[in-house]
Amino acid sequence: MQAIFARLLVPMIASMMWPLYAQDLAPRAYVITPIDSNAINMTWSYYNGGVDFNGAIPISGATGVFSVPTFSYYHSFRFFGRSANVAAGLPYGVGTFQGELLQQHQSVYRSGLLDSTVRFSVNLLGGPAMHFPQFLKWKQKALLGASLKIVVPTGQYDPQKLVNWGINRWAFKPELGYSQRWGKWVLDGYAGVWFYTANHAYFDRPVPTTQTEAPIGSFEGHFSHDFKPGTWVSLDGNFWWGGVTSLSGIRNLATRQTGSRLGATVAFRVAAHHSIKVTYSDGTYLRFGSNYHNLQVGWQYSWLGWSLHQKRAHGD
DSSP states (O other), X not given: OHHHHHHHHHHHHHHHHTHHHHTOOOTTTTOXXXXXXXXXXXXXXXXXXXXXXXXXXXXXXXXXEEEEEEEEEEEEEXXXXXXXXXXXXXXXXXXXXXXXETTEEEEEEEEEEOOEEEEEEEEEESOBOOOHHHHHHOOOOEEEEEEEEEEESOSOOOTTSSOOSSOSSOEEEEEEEEEEEETTEEEEEEEEEEEEOOEEEEOOSSSOEEEEEOOEEEEEEEEEEEEETTEEEEEEEEEEEEOOEEETTEEEGGXXXXXXXXXXXXXXXXXXXXXXXXXXXXXXXXXXXXXEEEEEEEEEEEEEOSSHHHHHHTTO
């Protein structure tokens, strides 16, 4: 019985952890910043929810409660005359996961690194690369951008253990993003696709097996309003579909995902270099996978350039 539960618990954990990457809600992701803008972010994320297996495996009451503090860094630069930026994040997870198989309750606690992420974004239309003095005179209208997000398999993973924070595979998300401003109102819309490499050490008995996953398409939208520079509020939503998984080449159609989330974000600047952002989201529809409540609180320290001369020149 314990071995059966172990084998079935693994996809439950994977279903709980993957939404950290696959179900993003990121307002103003394609709004540009001046050349040599930098930011350090510390974000605490709390997740509490369950998993709907759509009859794919006989587990009931599958839930997870975990928190994920994340350290990330952002830098903007010129890329063939266009505004571009790169961001990298390193998350750490702490949490407990549980479920019932044939009326027997099991739970597991885990603490460790999750897979790191890197995102490159470049403006294609409406946002030329500008230094700070030019940027002050510029007014956003319509922006079109493209990005590539990569999940790097650096997280905690051991094929002999039942539960891991890492997913032991690479993931890539090319995306197009559009942003339109009307005065203090901003409308954002993104469309992207997640692609995954194979996990050749997916937990199984007596030896690990190969797991693959079909691409997942996604749409994301945001409608936000400025109150003053650095202070704004946004309504957020997304929709995703796909992701049928296969073990050793055998597809399980019951694992096809369809879902959406709605949420809200409040950002406010508390000092010249410091800002706070609070986000809450919840699932509105789910066919397979995790459905959780998510609360995020983030602190950001931002600055322009690297030298003391540059900071004085811009009044920092």
